[in-house]
Amino acid sequence: MIDVGIVGGTGYTGMELLRLVSRHPQLRLAEITSRGESGTRVDELFPALEGEVDLAFTEPDVGRLSRCDAVFFATPNGIAMGMAPALLEAGCRVIDLGADFRLRDPALWQEWYGMEHACPGLLEEAAYGLPEAHREAVLSARLVANPGCYPTAVGLGLLPLVTSDRLKSGPVIADCKTGVSGAGRAAKVATLFCEADESLKAYGASGHRHLPEIEQTLRTLRGEPVETVFVPHLVPMIRGMQATLHVAARGSAEEIRALYQERYAAEPFVEVVPAGAHPETRWVRGTNGCRIGVHQPPGVADQVVVLAVIDNLTKGAAGQAVQNLNVMFGLEEGAGLREVATLP
Amino acid sequence: MIDVGIVGGTGYTGMELLRLVSRHPQLRLAEITSRGESGTRVDELFPALEGEVDLAFTEPDVGRLSRCDAVFFATPNGIAMGMAPALLEAGCRVIDLGADFRLRDPALWQEWYGMEHACPGLLEEAAYGLPEAHREAVLSARLVANPGCYPTAVGLGLLPLVTSDRLKSGPVIADCKTGVSGAGRAAKVATLFCEADESLKAYGASGHRHLPEIEQTLRTLRGEPVETVFVPHLVPMIRGMQATLHVAARGSAEEIRALYQERYAAEPFVEVVPAGAHPETRWVRGTNGCRIGVHQPPGVADQVVVLAVIDNLTKGAAGQAVQNLNVMFGLEEGAGLREVATLP
Amino acid sequence: MIDVGIVGGTGYTGMELLRLVSRHPQLRLAEITSRGESGTRVDELFPALEGEVDLAFTEPDVGRLSRCDAVFFATPNGIAMGMAPALLEAGCRVIDLGADFRLRDPALWQEWYGMEHACPGLLEEAAYGLPEAHREAVLSARLVANPGCYPTAVGLGLLPLVTSDRLKSGPVIADCKTGVSGAGRAAKVATLFCEADESLKAYGASGHRHLPEIEQTLRTLRGEPVETVFVPHLVPMIRGMQATLHVAARGSAEEIRALYQERYAAEPFVEVVPAGAHPETRWVRGTNGCRIGVHQPPGVADQVVVLAVIDNLTKGAAGQAVQNLNVMFGLEEGAGLREVATLP
Amino acid sequence: MIDVGIVGGTGYTGMELLRLVSRHPQLRLAEITSRGESGTRVDELFPALEGEVDLAFTEPDVGRLSRCDAVFFATPNGIAMGMAPALLEAGCRVIDLGADFRLRDPALWQEWYGMEHACPGLLEEAAYGLPEAHREAVLSARLVANPGCYPTAVGLGLLPLVTSDRLKSGPVIADCKTGVSGAGRAAKVATLFCEADESLKAYGASGHRHLPEIEQTLRTLRGEPVETVFVPHLVPMIRGMQATLHVAARGSAEEIRALYQERYAAEPFVEVVPAGAHPETRWVRGTNGCRIGVHQPPGVADQVVVLAVIDNLTKGAAGQAVQNLNVMFGLEEGAGLREVATLP
Structure with a gap:
């Protein structure tokens, strides 16, 4: 033990x-x-x-x-x-x-x-603990920096594209949505039930701490800076996070989906959903999974929409931390992380 | 009467x-x-x-x-x-x-x-009943096409920019979020409480009926096509809609906010929120209002984020219909539409 | 003014x-x-x-x-x-x-x-400002004690019975449910969105400050003490309150419903729903109304179930305060209180 | 297998x-x-x-x-x-x-x-599959009738009392609350998100199918009929059920709590919470557990309030079904049922 x-x-x-x-x-x-x-x-x-x-x-x-x-x-x-x-x-x-x-x-x-x-x-x-991107570094690390929830969702949602030649120049738009648990358990008026329920808002649109982390992640993966617009939103649900990524990219949705499927084929926690499907945050509720959908907006050439969902507290925090520990200690990577989402 | x-x-x-x-x-x-x-x-x-x-x-x-x-x-x-x-x-x-x-x-x-x-x-x-854009046409119309909820939020959120020379080329990204009432009162599994609560999903990312309406609205306002990416999302709340608009535009957030304030100064239902503020959908719950915030994403030149919130059933449907009737019959435009949002 | x-x-x-x-x-x-x-x-x-x-x-x-x-x-x-x-x-x-x-x-x-x-x-x-019970006292008062939310719901739900000879001896059970806004806007962990959403709990079952107020109200109305069991529950909704009242009483549901209808016939804010109907808290959301249903549990003689719903912040607090002011100043009692519930 | x-x-x-x-x-x-x-x-x-x-x-x-x-x-x-x-x-x-x-x-x-x-x-x-009451019958059964959700919560909440001499005559009041999943996955207007969210209502107050089942359960346990008032309520949450039981009983809350603790000491899924505690439905979310609190209402002699919470889909349905299977096949009773509630 x-x-x-x-x-x-x-x-x-x-x-x-x-x-x-x-x-x-x-x-x-x-x-x-x-x-x-x-x-x-x-x-x-x-x-x-x-x-x-x-x-x-x-x-x-x-x-x-x-x-x-x-x-x-x-x-x-x-x-x-x-x-x-x-x-x-x-x-x-x-x-x-x-x-x-x-x-x-x-x-x-x-x-x-x-x-x-x-x-x-x-x-x-310190190893940056996004195992899908930096597994080797985690394997030998004494110290792991577990990624933020947004950088995890955005990083997994963009990894195959930013490491490919399909990405075109121009800013990547990361329009993100999180459940309220992302704000923590500290007593604050803004996250009271009566303030957060039945409403939606953006926050940090002029600057949020996860932006430099996202920029660093994308720059590391691509080898050069990737201009990024990051706008987080607060959604009236306890858990769940979606990154909706609007990216200029060469290729059809099919080609780009194939790129993702290939890149993530061996990953235990990341899965690309079929053409036409939109992942829902509840599909990964309480689990360490990440589900990714790839869509092509009609009438706009060379533009793709990537939808990546995670549970902000699991793959976006504690689950990924356990995954990192599993890697660090040579355990089976999915040990202790075999939850099935509780639905409904 | x-x-x-x-x-x-x-x-x-x-x-x-x-x-x-x-x-x-x-x-x-x-x-x-x-x-x-x-x-x-x-x-x-x-x-x-x-x-x-x-x-x-x-x-x-x-x-x-x-x-x-x-x-x-x-x-x-x-x-x-x-x-x-x-x-x-x-x-x-x-x-x-x-x-x-x-x-x-x-x-x-x-x-x-x-x-x-x-x-x-x-x-x-038929007059397209977005009074802020087409009041004269509504005034003399026998027949008014009341806009869809998304086209209302996107249209009001982009009107000052697309009618100005600050808009740069490149696709406009309309990342939109709606409460569940937008799906109507028909009995469907997808909008049951236990399916829609505690989850978020995009839908129609590969094509949604409101897209051609948005494109028509923007083309009419600008006098030429405006490439648009439109991705709607379903949020676990009854009412409320936000359009998060990512646009390539010349000028600082201050300049663009000033452009909006000037354009909407005389409008009874549209209001631009102060610098740094993020409008919340609950601020207009049950009212015919639209609140708009303008932000500049750090580190990305010539890019602006516009946040526009409405109540999808009021300004996005029935309230705007009454507003159109008021215009058509020469009534005071705000008659019957003076609700104060019920908060909390 | x-x-x-x-x-x-x-x-x-x-x-x-x-x-x-x-x-x-x-x-x-x-x-x-x-x-x-x-x-x-x-x-x-x-x-x-x-x-x-x-x-x-x-x-x-x-x-x-x-x-x-x-x-x-x-x-x-x-x-x-x-x-x-x-x-x-x-x-x-x-x-x-x-x-x-x-x-x-x-x-x-x-x-x-x-x-x-x-x-x-x-x-x-001080006049106890439940106008349906004490209108005369309020009319001439300099000082009005606006009732608590639970005492309002319980008081209106029991008023016709405790002032009649149909009430039998034995404790009245007031099993009450409230939305989270009843806990106020102070920042506390227990009323954070992530603590209160998707859960239900009783609280104060061994004693709650509204109990002596309820007992005083019932004693005043009946002229003698009425034993009362009061158990409040916290429900994951912003507004709304229901008192489910289990009472030993003589007569059929029809007779008792008739008693309520007669007692409340002239009241502008209280309404008895038809036989078989169960009032919903959303019917009075944001309004000063109270809706009451009367049911007879099958197979149990001389027992009645009374369901009384109010909006805890309106009839249970601010709306009733305005109603009291209207009475005190000789205004029309419904002035400023003509809201229609916003549904859905 | x-x-x-x-x-x-x-x-x-x-x-x-x-x-x-x-x-x-x-x-x-x-x-x-x-x-x-x-x-x-x-x-x-x-x-x-x-x-x-x-x-x-x-x-x-x-x-x-x-x-x-x-x-x-x-x-x-x-x-x-x-x-x-x-x-x-x-x-x-x-x-x-x-x-x-x-x-x-x-x-x-x-x-x-x-x-x-x-x-x-x-x-x-057919064995009535409430193992805490009828384990022997389940053990040897070919056919098990898995109890309804309400009868499970009420049955577990009353079992120690109805099998003791502390129960006094007079009707037992079972004021029950359920999450919306109890209504099933069929598409109906009444359980749409926009109908069920932000509201609470009683239903079936004049008669509900679980009443005869509850009466049969209590009669079987006690050996004679137990008059029961049963009023279910619909609460805006997906999962969770509470039975609030108002019972005439001899003894202090401490004595009755001790009775419960003793009766359930060996039960793997039922737990009595400490004095003063109110169980919350989220504590057993997605688990097969049942938590029970015992309170004494102040000022009313010989009356007790028992609070019993379960997850209506787990202990109230599928979890109990698996528990019954475990008993029938001689497996460890908790096999496959070791979920820890996902909180928040």
Whole structure:
């Protein structure tokens, strides 16, 4: 068994980690921390986990955590970079579900996150944990930066195109939609039921922290910058994310769909839906899957619409983190991630 | 008082017409028809209207309807074109909330709607009832084609740009989102609560009937074709629609926002939100309003994001129909349309 | 015009007051206060009110407020009792939407609200503003205690029975359900979208502040105590409240329905639905109405089920407050309260 | 491996069976039928099951089905009774998720279901599959009548009380709430998103088919009739059911909670929540669990409130069916039913 720790277990990505780790046949949850809930039993705070998790939250402590084989950080930005160096030193592997190690450039990180980076020297080492793009790097990593939810959906939705010669110049439009859980479990008026239900809005249209991460992902894949317009929207549902990608590309929908099918043929979690189909976010609810549809808008030449859906908390956060751990520890990549979506 | 009739009063646009007409100070509902519910009292089918509407549904009958001053068609496509000629002959004014008179070209209509047009001779005469664009035509019209919900949101969201020299070449991307009421009140599995709730999907990405209408609207405004990519999405909320418009345009967000503010300064129902603000669909819930935000995506030159929200059943259907009637009959344009959104 | 002030205009009952007052033909909003948002324009905080309210929030100040003819308190419990005496002194009429003046007995108030009452001498004078039960008292009142949402639904649902000899002994069961807006606009984890959506729970089953208010209401109406079991439930919808009342009573459903119809025949806002019908909360969404259904459970003698629905923010709070003001100032009782429910 | 067949695999209970069977380590789905979708691949109709189920729907055929070890009927009422005799004859075990074998009395069945029973001789033999009450009978049964969702929630919520001497005379009030999936996947206006969302209503208050089943369950457990008032409500959520049970009973909440804890101590799926806690339906979302809370209403002697939550599609239908199969075949009772609720 692999002993894992979770730092910051009371938010939504922490809860999702708890669910996935508790069912994973090769993982044992050894430690779960929370500054605010230290001493509280996990199943007291989350009664749905009664019988599944027999632990209490503890104060985050590097000494105790360093006894784990791997530590997940499901914390606000800025926490992981403070603790990761000591854990790595102690031989732990670290997977950060926050943003601390996602951007290679510490200046860019500081610009978007408003803090000086605490360990810029680790940025180069950290593997960017989108296994479909960087599996080899994850395999040998001590430290994995788990991608943001939007960068995951956009990255998977564009990967085959940006690594091909079918992509034409011109900005890629990433019109994205997320369920409310993406905003986290902190008490805020804007995500109250009565504010978020029965309404839709864009946000961050003039700039959002996931934009530099998306740009870095696409630039890395293509080898040159890819101009990107990124507009996220908040949708009245708990989970689910769709990236609707409007891209100038050479070829018919059939050709481009074939490109995607070929690229993802061996991927356990990514699937291209048949011609004419539109993936629905509920198809991957609670699962680590990504479904991708490719459409050609009528009457507009050399333009394609790619639809990519994921569950923002699973493939967009905790599921991908477990997938990365599976890769890092040489486990079967789908271990503990065989959920079937609960429908309806 | 102006006597109005509603043909097809049992769908969602019919219900919304009932609500608006029942509160309009200068309208009297004289006739409401339904093939399926003929003989049923309106407040028996819709108990929320108890005390508001003292009528029963009747079989649609041109003789009875022609006693009205104006007749709204809230019917499936293909009904209005069968009855409108006789009503116009009898001196009625007709406002069709369906698609029968929206496309000028009968061949295009037949291509998208799968029926031969019953009175192609009226297509030229019909005014396209987007008052912000075609008020003069509506003013003198006997027959008004009430725009579709998506064409209304996209049309209002692009009107100032497509009529200016700031628009650059390249396709306009209209990434649109609608509440479920846009799919109507017919019993279908796809719009059951358990299918539509807690999920999001695109639909019609390879072709949707509102596309030729949007293209016609933009071509009419600009005087030349405007290439358009149109992808609608279904969102788990009852009402509300947003068009997120990605457009290549010259100028800063400030300049383009100023262009919008100037164009809409005198419009009673359209409002441009301040810099940095993102309109929410709930702000116009149940009202005839349209709110528009203009954003500039960081790092991409000559590209703008326009966010336009409406209530798909009000400004996107019944409210705009009443607005058109107000214009046609010389009433104050906002008469009967002074709803304040019910929040939360 | 009657000048009104609203103290505490940023919560959900305050927002509903804003909507109703802005449309009321005889009211002018003269002052609206908020400690937290003092200086902010109302339409900046609530963009849906753009064009409807041309005021900024101010610090609550008795001097300024006392220039109003009437002042609504839409504040947390304990605020109104601090300011009401001075306002009454200055000649203002006061309607408290909070709980400060609802319980006659200051000891009971202190027991349930955990504060000593600041002006117990006013408790006797305050009229309990359920006009259907106490219209005369409201008519001549300087100070009205606007009932809680649950006590309104339960009170209207039981009024005809508890004032008749058909009620049998034994506890009345009030199994109640509310939308989430009843919990207010304060940022709390429990009412986040992701906590409250797609779930149902009872709360306060071992004791809830509205219980003593319900007991007082029923005792006042009957002239003797009525044992009451009160269990509220939280339902994933924004607005709406139902009281399902299980009562031992003599007579058939028809007889009891007739009793209700007779009692409420002259009431403008209460309506008894036909035999066999089940009222739905959406029928009164955004309106001041109350709909009541009476059913007889098969196979159980002398037992009746009464279903009473209201909108918790309208008839359950702000609408009833405006109704009380109408009564107090001799206006037509339905003035400003003629909303038709927005359906779907 | 045990080969199972599902008759009627396209409704919501059929979908839930598909999910559970596909994950059950000892079950192999051998046959799945649908009259309407015969020939369609399961994962074409339900894309979320892509990669999980490699079968197409077939026409229901006794010959093919009889090769299964066990057959689930997830069909409308009246289908199972037509096919069960032949399947039993062929040596299959049968679990009917419909109502055909739930009522012992064929006259009562005909009264409530409007059909003559096709094989009344099997009614006596059929085990009523509430394992917590009738495990022994299920163990040896060829034919199991899987309980209705409401009878499951009410039965589990009352079992310890009705089998004890703490229950007092007087009607038991079962005020129940269900998510919309209980109404099935048939296309009906009443369960459209726009009709069911943002509203709550009671239904069947004057008589519902689950009432005689509840009465039979309680009578069987107690040995004498238990007068029952049953009022179901429709709640805007997909899954989830709560029975709020108002019962006259001797003893404090502590004593009655202890009674429940003792009775359910060895039950794998039923759990009593701590004093003061209110179970939430989401705690058991997608799981076979039942959570029960016991409260004492203040000021009313000898009265208790029991709150029982289940997932109507899992413990209320397909999960319980799998649990029954596990019992019938001597498998570990929790096999294939170890889901952790997906929260949020």
